[in-house]
Amino acid sequence: MKLEAWQRNLYAVWLAQFLALAGANLVFPFIPFFIKDIGVESDSAAALWSGVANTATGAMLFVSAPLWGSLSDRFGRKLMLLRAHAGAMVTVTLQAAVQNVWQLVGLRALQGAFVGTIPAATALVAASTPASRMAYALGMLQMGVFTSQTVGPVIGGAMADAVGFRLTFAIGGLMYIFSFALVFFFVKEDFTRPEPGNRASYMDNLRAVISVPSMMLLITVMFLVSSASVFVRPIIPLVVESFTSADEAASTAGLVFAALALTSAIAAVGAARVAMRAGYRTTLVLATLGAGVAYIPVAVAEELLPLVLLMAAVGVFSGAMIPTVNALIGASAPEGKHGSAFGLVGSAQALSFAIAPLLGGITAAKLGIHAPFAIIGTMLIGVAGLVWLTVREPAPQTDREPSGEAATTPATPSR
Numbered sequence: 001m002k003l004e005a006w007q008r009n010l011y012a013v014w015l016a017q018f019l020a021l022a023g024a025n026l027v028f029p030f031i032p033f034f035i036k037d038i039g040v041e042s043d044s045a046a047a048l049w050s051g052v053a054n055t056a057t058g059a060m061l062f063v064s065a066p067l068w069g070s071l072s073d074r075f076g077r078k079l080m081l082l083r084a085h086a087g088a089m090v091t092v093t094l095q096a097a098v099q100n101v102w103q104l105v106g107l108r109a110l111q112g113a114f115v116g117t118i119p120a121a122t123a124l125v126a127a128s129t130p131a132s133r134m135a136y137a138l139g140m141l142q143m144g145v146f147t148s149q150t151v152g153p154v155i156g157g158a159m160a161d162a163v164g165f166r167l168t169f170a171i172g173g174l175m176y177i178f179s180f181a182l183v184f185f186f187v188k189e190d191f192t193r194p195e196p197g198n199r200a201s202y203m204d205n206l207r208a209v210i211s212v213p214s215m216m217l218l219i220t221v222m223f224l225v226s227s228a229s230v231f232v233r234p235i236i237p238l239v240v241e242s243f244t245s246a247d248e249a250a251s252t253a254g255l256v257f258a259a260l261a262l263t264s265a266i267a268a269v270g271a272a273r274v275a276m277r278a279g280y281r282t283t284l285v286l287a288t289l290g291a292g293v294a295y296i297p298v299a300v301a302e303e304l305l306p307l308v309l310l311m312a313a314v315g316v317f318s319g320a321m322i323p324t325v326n327a328l329i330g331a332s333a334p335e336g337k338h339g340s341a342f343g344l345v346g347s348a349q350a351l352s353f354a355i356a357p358l359l360g361g362i363t364a365a366k367l368g369i370h371a372p373f374a375i376i377g378t379m380l381i382g383v384a385g386l387v388w389l390t391v392r393e394p395a396p397q398t399d400r401e402p403s404g405e406a407a408t409t410p411a412t413p414s415r
Contacts, residue, residue, distance in 0.1 A: 006129045009187050010137050013081070013121050014144040016182040020085055020117055021145055023175030024092065025152025026168050029254040030160040032237050037165060038100055043238055044365040049101050050234040051361025053108045058230075058353025060112030065119055065350055069343015070205045077124035077339055078189040085180040087114030093173030096166040112350065117179075118145065119346025124189065126330040127338040135272040135280075135327040142268040142323040146315075149261030157254025205340040209333065215341070217390055218329050219348045224383045225288060225321040227352040228295070229260075231360040231376045236311075238369050243303060252304065259312040267319030275324060280331075281393045284324045285384050290317030292380030298373035331394045 003011070027034070031053065032046040040046050072080040091111040098104045121141060129137040159168045209215055237253040244252050267287075275283040294313040301307040326345070333341035363372045 005188070006133070006137070009128050009189070010125055010140060012182055012186040013125055014140055016081075016085070016179040016187075017117060017121050017141065018144045018148045018151075019175050019182070020088065020179035021148035022152040022155070023172035023179075024088065025149050025257075026156030026159065026172040027092075027095075027165075028233065029153045029157040029237055029257060030165055030168075032234060033160075034165045035101055035104070038098065038104065040101055043241075047234055047238055047364045047369070048361045049105075051357040051359075053101075053105050054230065054234060054357035055354045056105045056109035057112035058350045058355070058357070060109045061116055061350030062112075062347050062354055064113050065116050065346035066206060066340070066343040068116055069119060069123060069339045069341070069346065072120065072123055072339030072343070073205055073337060076189055077120065077127060078183065078187055080339070081117065081120040081124055081183050081187075082180060084115045084117040084120045085176050085183065087111070088117060089173050089176035089180065091115070091173075092176065093170055096169035096173070112353075116346050116350075118349070119342045122326060122345070123339040123342040124187070126326075126333070126342065128189065131331065134330045135275050135323070136269075138326045138330060139269045139272040139323040142319070142326070143265045146261045146265035146268055146319055150258045150265060153254035153257035153261070155254075157252070205337060206344070208337050209341045209344060212332050212334065214332055214392065214394075215329070215344075218325060218332065219344055221284075221383065221387060221391070222322070222325045222329070222345055223348040223352050224379070224386075225318075225325065226349040227356040228291065228318060228321075228376050228380055230353050231356040232295075232298075232372050233257075234357050234361050235364045235369050235372050238364070239301075239307065240304070242369065256304075256308055256311055259308045260315040260318075263312045263315030264319030267316050268323050271320035271324050272327075274320070275327065279393045280324055280328050281387065281391050283320060284328075284391065285388045287317050287320035287324060288380050288387060289384035291321065292377045292382075292384060295373050295377030295380065298377075299370045301370075328391070328394060 032043075032050045035049045035053070036046045040049050068080050068083070088111060091107055091114060095104060095107045095111075098107065122138065125137050125141050126134065156168055156172070159171070236256055240253045240256060271283055271287065274286075278286075291314055294310065294317060298307065298310045298314070301310055326342075329341055329345055330338065360372045363375060
């Protein structure tokens, strides 16, 4: 069966994102342990510094994402995705050589400033996909994100135990080279740069997006649902270490991350079918409510098997949240402004990456390593209520014709 142009682009971007983010996720199971290895001694301090390192990445991405998004509407979404992969390759690789926690934090900050592959890939896919297939395409893309979070932590945890933390960082950076090549050769975007008199400024692009009545509400919801997983992510390795040996903690934490990511990946695609029948709003309410209820009992898990099963249950619901919000945003974005819209989305997600891990680390240090799960579960139940009361189902979408700014043709290799 011959694939359409948007399908070729989608599958090429999917594979590139899988490789890139799998490389990025290699390091998550052992970040707190690496921090201890470079001079931080106590568990509570390691949890706090792990939060600080993630916050540095998120804070810089928060500032840079809208700028990169606006530039993608002026110069092309493919170009911005290539820039993101190149920036990640350099900054992730350099983290293999850090000698203290401040150097690690600095490089994590630079990583946030120059990367942002997820909003760049989302804008590229959303701009080139027929409106009637938006939920499917963005669900597939999110599935690639979650699948990378399944494979990356498992391999990363095992590699950390086998070859050490530093070589694992270097291999993670190397994987971005392959993702860069996939986008360069196999993604085709016929992008016509607007004439000088027709080029909207950075602020004009943002104003056009923000003027859509539902946009800021949806971006707020994205911020809240994105905060959930990163709030508890720095804590999970320490929870695992509390009932296993230190030598096995990294690889065992990788299994917990994998359970969450595997069920999330399946849910990301399944959410599109649910949304087609029940509507985006209802799907989002069910997803946030279910994730909130599933998070709360994680706070009392004291053995590995219950923890894995409960985090898998969380993934069943949380995997549907982000692609559903993205589909709502893609349906609402002005024509030709998808880069700016998803740049703002990336900024909201980055803000969650900046704030939530730090708050999670502080909460764990003050209230214990189990408390963050109950807190985030309660928050998600509140988000379900917010969505039910404020979000409206978008009007039925008709497929748009390819435009001169973001049209796509079959993805033959470019030279």
